[in-house]
Amino acid sequence: QQPVQSPQAVILREGEDAVINCSSSKALYSVHWYRQKHGEAPVFLMILLKGGEQKGHEKISASFNEKKQQSSLYLTASQLSYSGTYFCGTENLAAQFYFGTGTSLTVIP
């Protein structure tokens, strides 16, 4: 039931864009995105609900395709502070919540 993320890892130069994908085998009610810095707890970025989508930050946005049970996180004009591991979290129609496999993002100068 764990959603699968791709890519597993990505390295960017400052100012470049990235897309992180999250795919589930179950019908979804919501998709959450979190970022985790090394040694710290995950921090909430945004949530996308069934029937709509929500943008959490100016240069970080996301989409939710309910039919395909997929979500994508878009990071534009990346900054050094964007480095970390990104997790999607999916809530299915039975209210079960699972985190994805994670994507390690490294932004270099």
Next chain:
Amino acid sequence: SQTIHQWPATLVQPVGSPLSLECTVEGTSNPNLYWYRQAAGRGLQLLFYSVGIGQISSEVPQNLSASRPQDRQFILSSKKLLLSDSGFYLCAWRYRQGANPEQYFGPGTRLTVT
């Protein structure tokens, strides 16, 4: 405002010893509570979740157990630790009902089993 506490922050325990990790939430009532484990360099594995006092759902069969003796208290336990139990343990809560399904994480407990 709501806060979530976990303790201890770090723990080193020998194989075969017992474990008790505690998580408490302040500033809200009737939360859903979660225990996750994160092995080094890995993703978040859901271990247990609870929708109320005494109501525990287990996601992964293993030598860990969880209890919720009070509405805002969630305890993770083991009778005998294994080396594979090492990791970063995170407790999280969310509102049980309403339009805000965001999960709020505690600071975590880093457990090393030697």
